[in-house]
Amino acid sequence: MDSNTTAADIFWGMFRSAVIFFRRHVDAINSLNVFPVPDGDTGTNMYGTLEGIQSRVMSVEYTDLQELTDLISRAALYEGRGNSGIILSQIFRGLSDYISLQTSExxxxxIYGAIENAKVKAFDSVAEPIEGTMLTVLSDVVNKANSLKEKNLSVRSLFKSLAExxxxxxxxxxxxxxxxKESGVVDSGGYGIEVILKGMLLYLDDMPPDTFPIVLRKPAGDGSGVGNLIADHFESEDEFGYCTQFILDTDRDSKTVEANFEGLGTSVVIIGELPTYRIHLHAEDPGAILTKAVELGIVGSVSVENMEIQSKETLRTLEKSNQVSKIDLKGKTALISIVNGSGILEISRNLGVDLVIEGGIDMNPSVADIVSAVDQIESDSILLLTNDKNVIPAANQAAALVASDVVVLPTETQVEGLECIVDFDxxxxxxxxxxxMAELIPQIKTITIFRSSRAVRINGSKIKHMQPIAMINGNMYSYSDNLDDLLVEVVRNEFNKNPEHIMVLLGNGLHNSDVARIEKLLNNNVLDLDEDIIEIHLGEQPHFDYMISVLAN
Structure with missing residues (x-):
């Protein structure tokens, strides 16, 4: 971490790292959601809360830690979603409110004072706190911090202990x-707290939250306990009711507000203070709640969700996931490829890839994702192409965990993987x-063309913000003021070296109609361009307008 990094930069960096890391866990957290209602949205609500806070803060400038934490506290009041999300928003309000009153470090x-204040605020917001939930996890974390007060630990060492x-x-x-226990799960909200702390620790460790290898928690027995819980409910006469939440602006104090909603529902969470409150309840009749709210003041940001429907969808998802049939490739070697871009996915399948694992922006597959894919195949052996150097550790870990004979080919780019697939037998x-394929990889160059996200100096050259640049193996290849001119320059240079093959993938928002345009552009500007040597496809990869592979003769 840069020695000039301010306290505000550190706190915001930790928050943003947690948001990115959490995004990779949303589905896993949803799959564990059984309390208070198995509606499968804990991860979605907590991530929506985090992302909402982030979006609000990023739209406003701040100059120091106090201004930043004030922004987070205010944003958290408006962005809490669902039972777990509103409790989470109160946790961040507690953290931010305490830090904003301190010095600029x-x-x-x-940190101890902040998480203790977060615990107080979180417990105060819940009408009936329950053991074994995210509040318990938060309480245990505070107790752990309290036990370490005499240890003189660094912030990094503290967060390592808290995450553990x-x-x-x-x-x-x-x-x-x-x-x-009956459902075969851990608490989903508590798991969310664990993920957030681990995401913050990654920032302090200077590790990438979008690619750091993860092992996801999953329900026991393929979710059969969760499925049985929901199925038993639908055989009863009970109703989950409606998840009802809204913002209330009123001149009433917090105790009056709490008293007015007492007895109107369960899972009551009320946060904020005069004059603005965010309120959440589960109730069979949301109309009565909203009527009462209107009597008290001005109501906004109303959300009413039918938890019966959400629970049915959770059950359907479980049933569908348990019905996945095996891919029968006995007597053969199966090929799995990790891809990033729907066009690349289609190309991969056309070239004979048996199973594709989709990646995405900040969403490289976890160890569990790869293990799940491998388990879908019955074959003599499996070759797994990583196509991203950041995926290689997770792929190696997954290969070591499964009983199948899995061999990892550590391809580092999407186009490198595509060139290798052609030789698969x-x-x-x-x-x-x-x-x-390992003998082929050293003969493949990957060149990417994209607009620079910031002004920067590379190898002595001054690159302007949004200026098109071409990179090869982390080094600058060339730059220009026009993306297409830069593409022509790169293809012309490489074609003049007599390669065996050149492939150009279009992405980052380019469309199928652009393929013909680029074909014409290159034919008109690259002398004697051999169409048998060059291929142009829509890859739809993120980040890069053009991704080019050059296979040497």
Missing amino acids: INFGI EAERSVDRTPELLPLL PYQSALKNKEI
Whole structure:
């Protein structure tokens, strides 16, 4: 971390890292959601809260830690979503409110005071706190910090201890809340707290939250316990009712507001202070709640969701996931490729890839994602192409966990993987295929063309913000004032070196109609361009307008 980094930069960096890391866990957290209602949206609501806070803060300038934390506190009031999301927003309000009153630095004492204040605010917002939930995990984290007060730890060491304690606390939740144990899950909201702390720690460790290898928590028994819980509910006469939430502007104090909604629903969470409150309840009749709210003041940002419908959708998703049929490739080697771009996905399948694992912006597959894909295939062996250097650790870890014979080919780019796929032979072992392709990889160059996201100096050249640049292996290849001119320059240079093959993939918002335009552009500007040597496809990859592979003769 840069020594000139301010306290505001550190706190905001930790928050943004947590948002990115959390996004990769949303589906897993949703799959664990059984309390208070198995509506499968805890991860979605917590991520929506985090992303909403981030969006509000990014739209406003701040100059120091106090201004930043004031912005976060205010944004959290308006962005809390669902039971877990509103509790989470109160946690961040507690953190921010405490830090905003301190000096312009972040140290052990300030972090401890902030999380203790977050705990107080979170518990105060919930009408009936329950053991074995995210509140329990938060409480355990505060107790852990309290036990370390005499240790003189750095902020990084403190967060490492807190993240580890959160993980242990989540492990304990089924013993505290019988419904979790019966359903074969840990508490989903508590897991969310664990993920947030780990995401913050990644920033302090200077590790990438979008690609750091992860192992996701999943329900036991393929979710059968969750499915049975929901199925039993639908055989009863009980109703989950409606998740009802809104903003209330009123001249009433918090105790009066709380008293007015007492007895109108369950899972009551009320945050804020005079004159603005965010209110959440579960109730069979949301109309009565909203009528009462209108009597008290001005109501806005109303959300009413039918939890019966949400629970049915959760059950359908579980049933569908448990019905996935195996891909029968017995007697052959299967080919799995990790791709990033729907056009690349289609090309991969046309070239003979048996199973595609989709990546995406900040969404490289986890170890669990890769293991799940491998488990869908019955074959003599499996060759797995990573197509991104950041995916290689997760792929190697997944290969070590499964019983199948999985061989990882550590391709580092999407086009490198596509060039290798052409030589794949399903009747050779995965190891033999890897040996053949490994000899090919050094002959493949990957060149990317895109607009610079900021003004920067590279190899002595001054690059302007949004100026088109071409990169090869982390080094600048060339730059220009026009994307297409730069593409022509790169293809002309490489074609003059007599390659065996050149492939150009169009992405970053370019469309199928652009393929013909680029074909014409290159034919008109690259002398004697051989159409048997060059291929142009719509890759639809993010970030890069053009991704080019050059296979040497």
